[in-house]
Amino acid sequence: MLKQAIENLGNRTVQGVWRIGFAARFFLATLLHSGTAFRRFGLTIREMYFSGVLSLIIILVSGLFVGMVLGLQGYETLQTYGSEEALGILVALSLVRELGPVVAALLFASRAGSAITAEIGLMKATEQLSAMEMMAVDPIARVVAPRFWAGVVSMPFLAALFSAMGIFGGYLVGVQLIGVDEGSFWSQMQSAVDFEQDILNGVIKSVVFGVAITTIALFEGYDAPPTAEGVSGATTRTVVTSSLAVLALDFVLTAFMFRGIN
Amino acid sequence: MRNDVLVEIEDVAFGYGARPVLKGINLTARRGQVVAIMGSSGCGKTTLLRLIGGQIRPGQGTVRVAGESLGELDRAGLYRLRRKMGMLFQFGALFTDISVFDNVAFQLREHTDLPEDAIRDLVLMKLHAVGLRGAVHLMPSELSGGMARRVALARAIALDPMLVMYDEPFAGLDPISLGVTGNLIRRLTDTLGLTSLVVTHDVQESLKIVDYVYFVSEGVIVAEGTADEIRASGLPYVHQFVHGEADGPVPFHYPAPAYAADLGLGAAHA
Numbered sequence: 001m002l003k004q005a006i007e008n009l010g011n012r013t014v015q016g017v018w019r020i021g022f023a024a025r026f027f028l029a030t031l032l033h034s035g036t037a038f039r040r041f042g043l044t045i046r047e048m049y050f051s052g053v054l055s056l057i058i059i060l061v062s063g064l065f066v067g068m069v070l071g072l073q074g075y076e077t078l079q080t081y082g083s084e085e086a087l088g089i090l091v092a093l094s095l096v097r098e099l100g101p102v103v104a105a106l107l108f109a110s111r112a113g114s115a116i117t118a119e120i121g122l123m124k125a126t127e128q129l130s131a132m133e134m135m136a137v138d139p140i141a142r143v144v145a146p147r148f149w150a151g152v153v154s155m156p157f158l159a160a161l162f163s164a165m166g167i168f169g170g171y172l173v174g175v176q177l178i179g180v181d182e183g184s185f186w187s188q189m190q191s192a193v194d195f196e197q198d199i200l201n202g203v204i205k206s207v208v209f210g211v212a213i214t215t216i217a218l219f220e221g222y223d224a225p226p227t228a229e230g231v232s233g234a235t236t237r238t239v240v241t242s243s244l245a246v247l248a249l250d251f252v253l254t255a256f257m258f259r260g261i262n
Numbered sequence: 263m264r265n266d267v268l269v270e271i272e273d274v275a276f277g278y279g280a281r282p283v284l285k286g287i288n289l290t291a292r293r294g295q296v297v298a299i300m301g302s303s304g305c306g307k308t309t310l311l312r313l314i315g316g317q318i319r320p321g322q323g324t325v326r327v328a329g330e331s332l333g334e335l336d337r338a339g340l341y342r343l344r345r346k347m348g349m350l351f352q353f354g355a356l357f358t359d360i361s362v363f364d365n366v367a368f369q370l371r372e373h374t375d376l377p378e379d380a381i382r383d384l385v386l387m388k389l390h391a392v393g394l395r396g397a398v399h400l401m402p403s404e405l406s407g408g409m410a411r412r413v414a415l416a417r418a419i420a421l422d423p424m425l426v427m428y429d430e431p432f433a434g435l436d437p438i439s440l441g442v443t444g445n446l447i448r449r450l451t452d453t454l455g456l457t458s459l460v461v462t463h464d465v466q467e468s469l470k471i472v473d474y475v476y477f478v479s480e481g482v483i484v485a486e487g488t489a490d491e492i493r494a495s496g497l498p499y500v501h502q503f504v505h506g507e508a509d510g511p512v513p514f515h516y517p518a519p520a521y522a523a524d525l526g527l528g529a530a531h532a
Contacts, residue, residue, distance in 0.1 A: 126353065126355060126358070127351045127352075127353070127355035128355050128356075128357055128358070130317065130351065130355065131349070131351055131355035131357075131414075133317065133344075134315050134317070134344060134347065134348075134349040135344070135345075135368065135369050135372070135417075136341040136342070136344040136345045136369075136372075136373065137368075137369075137372050138341075142372075
């Protein structure tokens with residue numbers, strides 16, 4: 001019984017290490033075979049439409065509501081200290097530094113990541129990838145790399161739009177609904193948000209999240225067992241793994257980026 | 263005579279992990295021939311096609327296509343050789359997100375610099391050859407199984423390959439589509455000067471169109487010959503296969519303990 005348990009643990013560990021190694025090789029192969037994604041940029045643009053543009057609705061609506069909630073909650077807290085004019089700063093910094101990149105990435109993983117995994121997994125299950133190989137077309141260059149770069153490029157734009165909509169939501173609730181002074185709301189936000197420390201770091205975060213999510217989504221699809229159960233399992237793993245990766249990476253990046261900032 | 267040989271497999275063995283699938287196969291396909299590889303499900307027929315396409319490498323022996331040994335080719339060499347091959351997958355493997363036209367045009371766009379006008383003409387010609395010029399604007403989801411396979415065939419011959427491999431081209435087709443597909447394989451082989459390798463277990467349909475047949479069983483070639491020789495074969499395995507007999511060298515029952523013992527009956531009842 002104990003021997004069996006140890007064997008199973010050992011097997012799982014070995015398989016896990018194998019998968020990580022395979023994923024790393026897959027990531028490197030994607031980078032090395034990225035020429036087609038840039039030479040024929042139309043392929044990448046097409047994938048940007050599927051993973052980026054089609055994610056806009058969920059990103060914009062979520063951003064609006066997150067901003068509105070921030071406006072309400074922030075006002076409640078700030079008015080206790082009589083500093084409700086700082087609502088603009090609170091909303092903007094929360095969104096640009098953290099919520100924009102992170103929540104947009106989580107939404108992107110759920111909507112676009114799962115779609116990428118299911119598509120690649122089904123292409124594998126229906127032998128479309130094998131057919132492509134037999135036609136002397138490399139599936140990594142033709143299918144994987146354009147989707148990878150589309151995800152990496154889309155992610156910062158989605159995060160920026162999420163933050164913009166969030167700030168608008170905070171403005172609607174804070175200024176239009178509750179009656180915080182409009183001038184203070186915008187001017188304090190403008191003076192407190194630093195381009196390099198806040199905006200640029202937010203963009204870097206979202207690019208890193210984009211790389212992580214699309215790599216996980218593409219790898220899970222490519223590695224999925226070619227069955228209905230295999231593809232559904234891979235899709236679930238994409239959402240779970242990439243969400244956890246986003247949260248873990250966010251902590252690491254935040255620790256490095258905002259060291260020593262008051 | 264040797265120049266006449268397009269595909270040559272010598273003493274090839276292959277296994278998935280510890281499980282051997284092919285054990286010392288020898289096979290030859292000459293230019294202009296339709297060669298069938300027959301055998302029951304799971305006997306290694308499709309593995310053989312994958313070896314010829316270079317998707318997997320043999321554990322032992324050599325696979326030569328047009329004089330080039332696949333085991334010695336690097337990735338670029340393999341891709342160069344694959345441009346001269348076409349493969350028809352069991353269910354077509356059409357790209358489901360693009361139209362019939364774009365499917366057939368796929369290789370032309372990937373591997374040539376032809377202008378769109380020329381690509382359009384070529385695609386229509388290939389689709390006309392398989393009788394589906396009228397389906398040019400349909401999506402793969404709008405095609406029946408037989409039509410999808412014919413479109414896949416048009417896609418496979420888009421670059422005028424020297425070798426076309428068919429993986430179970432007759433599986434799941436109605437009698438009309440069956441006849442149409444069989445005739446197409448023969449006609450395209452003759453008119454385009456191709457060599458066709460057909461992996462199938464549809465004996466009656468394939469014997470009508472093939473020049474030579476190899477029978478694979480348990481990883482080895484158990485019989486070979488022309489269609490007439492196969493029909494007249496006295497080998498028990500071939501006889502069972504050709505006549506579709508339920509029991510014979512390929513037993514009806516999967517190996518199991520004695521029936522009576524399994525049912526818990528004593529020796530007295532056995």
